[in-house]
Amino acid sequence: MTNQVWQRFLAISAVVCLLFLAACSSGGGNNDAGTGAKSEAGQNKTGENGSGQPEQKEPAAAEKVDPFGKYEPEIVVETVKATETNVKFAPGQSWDSNIWFDLIKRTLGIQIKNIWLAPAEGQQFEQKMNVTIASGDLPDFFEVSGSQLQQLAEDGQIADLTAVYDNYGSPLLKDLLDFDKGISLSAATIGGKLMAIPKPFGYSDTQGFIWIRNDWLQKYGLTPPEKLDDVWQIAQTFVDKQAGGAGTIGLPLRKDLEGDLGGVDQMFNSYHAYPRMWVKGQDGKLVYGSIQPEMKEALGKLQELYKSGIIDQEFGVKDYGKVCESALASGKAGIYFGGMADPLGCTSSGFQKEQADWVPYKLVSNDGKPVLSQAKIAPPSYYVVSKDAKHPEALIKILNLFGDVGFGERSKETHQDYNPLYFSQVGDTPSANFHVMPFVVFLQNKNVLDHKDYMEYLKDPAGYAFQETSDKQLFENMDAYLKWKETPGQPVDQTIATSWAYYMIFGPVSTQAVIDEAMQNNRYIFDEYLGPPTETMKQKQALLSKAEKDMMTRIVMGSASIDEFDKFVDQWRKLGGDKITEEVNAWYEARK
Structure with missing residues (x-):
């Protein structure tokens, strides 16, 4: 649905x-x-x-x-x-x-x-x-x-x-x-x-993606990424070739570094780093993801990409809307890390404007290990x-x-x-x-089921037995896009742009297709702390979160060396992080 x-x-x-x-x-x-x-x-x-x-x-x-x-x-x-x-x-x-x-x-x-x-x-x-x-x-x-x-x-x-x-x-x-x-x-x-x-x-839709313009991949003889270095090379090529014209953006980010379009969580996950989450350490106790060594490696790479001009040099002043306008709606970017429903947002503006062929690919790593997308169940x-x-x-x-x-x-x-x-x-x-509506409730993790149903529907549209009215509407909506494709050169109106968006979410090559494979192979990692804010969190979390965000921004933009990460870890522990870790693990042990 x-x-x-x-x-x-x-x-x-x-x-x-x-x-x-x-x-x-x-x-x-x-x-x-x-x-x-x-x-x-x-x-x-x-x-x-x-x-x-x-x-x-x-x-x-x-x-x-x-x-x-x-x-x-x-x-x-x-x-x-x-x-x-x-x-x-x-x-x-x-x-x-x-x-x-x-x-x-x-x-x-x-x-x-x-x-x-x-x-x-x-x-x-x-x-x-x-x-x-x-x-x-x-x-x-x-x-x-x-x-x-x-x-x-x-x-x-x-x-x-x-x-x-x-x-x-x-x-x-x-x-x-x-x-x-x-x-x-x-x-x-x-x-x-x-x-x-x-x-x-529903955790399934928290899966991250590498969104790439396939029309640009084909134009420059590139292939979809199999490892993380391939992603950086694709972005570099788009910049070198000025694929989007003067001012092409290699990799768009936004100033808060969070969320889908312009966020960095998906990139961190590709380095097996999990910011702002409590995960199991080697000793079975919960540790804070943002202070683990994998974060330092990821931040170092982002700093390198910023210095080389791959990352948008103006990301520090851009919120979601500015990134949408300057990178996707303008046609200046051809690759970014994003989320499941992006086609219903900024990505569709590029499709409607110039039929940009955005395709979602699964996250990849350099060490060959599967990338686990971070997710919260609470x-x-x-x-x-x-x-x-x-x-x-x-x-x-x-x-x-x-x-x-x-x-x-x-x-x-x-x-x-x-x-x-x-x-x-x-x-x-x-x-x-x-x-x-100020109050809503949904059937969780159902999108991937709708994708599977649509794949069955495509085998025999005329004979398919719809179980829900909403599925019929959704499938007919996507069929409108397929019919539009039969006649090349047609303009893209809002109806077709919306149909394309649903197709890129539920179709054969779509975000839900990637999610289906991710769920089958358990490519998620969950925040293990489900409790309310601890006493120290109430007093210190705002201060610690701000310090974390400032540290990340300074390192990426090069105003601080990568060693700033180690200083942050020490500061985080002294300013309340160690006490929070103690409280979180007390809650965790009590739950067993």
């Missing part, structure tokens, strides 16, 4: 991580009908219903409730939302008024009100959320990071969702949240209580409920509905609520789709 592609593209995000908390003792009653008087925002925060009587208590666990029960009269829930610059709205729609909000109001009797919006880029949302948390004036439901969750739980500002989730969660929602056998729900549990609903993260973020919210179960109902629209009965064309625009753009009709 296209759902997972869009989830990964967010964030990119995320996306931050985009995507839980607490049941309090007052719910919607046996018939799930909210009857409370409302404040200015419409939400009942008085503890009484419309007749002045106390709210009904949460139904007992044995009592049956309707996971989709509608509130009559309707209730209003306040929230906040991280916005994405790439989202395009149909006429008359916005972050505050859209087809999703209409569906939730019509189906559940819940009106969602955004108190404020903030861009996801540059941690603007997280920073504004910190200010909101400090003020104590919290919305009813909102998304938080792991450290924010821990703080809110310790301060008693959020509700316990254990009973709410047990009573109101639909079977489908519980299946979706238990895809990792309870790891995500465990991460949201504090002191034995479910203090949040996790935004689980949720990137969580949904929590203010302790003052009078309808905590409404969050669960919203998630029930979202899951049903994406993967349940409402995903079928025969259902009265079916609408493909909830998750996809159809033709040239712009759709912000699920990006407008």
